[in-house]
Amino acid sequence: MAETILIASGKGGVGKSTATLFFGRAMAKQGKKVLLIDADTGLGALDILLGVADKTMNTWLDVEREACELENAFLPVADNLTLLPSPKEYDETLSDDVFVRLVSRCGESFDVILIDAPAGIDRNLKRAATACEKAVFIATADEVSVKGAAAAAAETEKFGISRENMRLVINRFQKKAAAKCRLLNLDGVIDRSGVQLLGVLPEDKKIPQSSVTGVLPGDKSKFQKAVERIVLRMDGQTVPLVL
Numbered sequence: 677m678a679e680t681i682l683i684a685s686g687k688g689g690v691g692k693s694t695a696t697l698f699f700g701r702a703m704a705k706q707g708k709k710v711l712l713i714d715a716d717t718g719l720g721a722l723d724i725l726l727g728v729a730d731k732t733m734n735t736w737l738d739v740e741r742e743a744c745e746l747e748n749a750f751l752p753v754a755d756n757l758t759l760l761p762s763p764k765e766y767d768e769t770l771s772d773d774v775f776v777r778l779v780s781r782c783g784e785s786f787d788v789i790l791i792d793a794p795a796g797i798d799r800n801l802k803r804a805a806t807a808c809e810k811a812v813f814i815a816t817a818d819e820v821s822v823k824g825a826a827a828a829a830a831e832t833e834k835f836g837i838s839r840e841n842m843r844l845v846i847n848r849f850q851k852k853a854a855a856k857c858r859l860l861n862l863d864g865v866i867d868r869s870g871v872q873l874l875g876v877l878p879e880d881k882k883i884p885q886s887s888v889t890g891v892l893p894g895d896k897s898k899f900q901k902a903v904e905r906i907v908l909r910m911d912g913q914t915v916p917l918v919l
């Protein structure tokens with residue numbers, strides 16, 4: 677069965693979809709069969725970020741409604757990398773168990789499932805979290821984002837993921853800004869979030885531009901190296917923190 681990992685944040689716009697995409701790509705490169713599930717109903721972004729938004733897509737809701745077979749909703753996007761797109765709206769008459777069972781069925785065909793959670797700490801987070809055994813919280817180094825990550829971690833714990841299975845990724849980190857106290861330093865973010873650090877992703881201006889230009893940070897970029905270190909740590913390897 678696949679390892680199921682929730683990517684969440686509480687606060688919106690801090691990098692969940694970006695992290696899901698880059699972690700998924702890096703894991704696929706390691707040879708793992710990776711499924712990305714977009715759980716951001718109505719605001720799904722992974723199809724755009726993966727450059728497949730123009731393709732005809734079935735969504736996980738189509739599978740839940742038995743309008744298509746699970747295999748027909750899987751959209752292969754690269755070697756070892758598959759997307760299960762998000763629907764435009766959720767059907768509130770369906771119980772959350774249906775989603776949990778669907779993720780469990782997906783687990784038979786993949787090594788890792790990353791679920792890109794929506795912002796917020798409501799029922800939509802609950803649905804996604806209940807289907808996962810681990811969670812990675814994304815926060816930027818500012819008070820509002822860290823409050824969001826702390827709240828999301830507290831809610832996620834109620835939904836069944838233990839603290840030891842939670843990790844924190846600090847995104848868009850800028851060493852100089854933190855040194856000048858314009859951003860929280862790493863200890864500040866870790867203490868306030870209450871979640872153990874997995875890694876730090878630097879600010880990279882190619883990231884927001886990439887959905888327009890199609891140009892991603894290069895393999896030797898600080899961003900890409902940071903992604904690779906994080907993915908190795910997810911595998912249980914000890915990798916030094918490089919800022």
Ligand SMILES: Nc1ncnc2c1ncn2[C@@H]1O[C@H](COP(=O)(O)OP(=O)(O)OP(=O)(O)O)[C@@H](O)[C@H]1O
Nearest residue numbers: 688689690691692693694795848878879880883884
């Ligand atoms: N490390 C980074 N450096 C620069 N820009 C980044 C970085 N990470 C994310 N961004 C930018 O921040 C914005 C938000 O990122 P993203 O969409 O991944 O966040 P999100 O948490 O998934 O948002 P939402 O809550 O709306 O789903 C995007 O414009 C993205 O390109």
Ligand SMILES: [Mg+2]
Nearest residue numbers: 692693716721
């Ligand atoms: Mg997103």
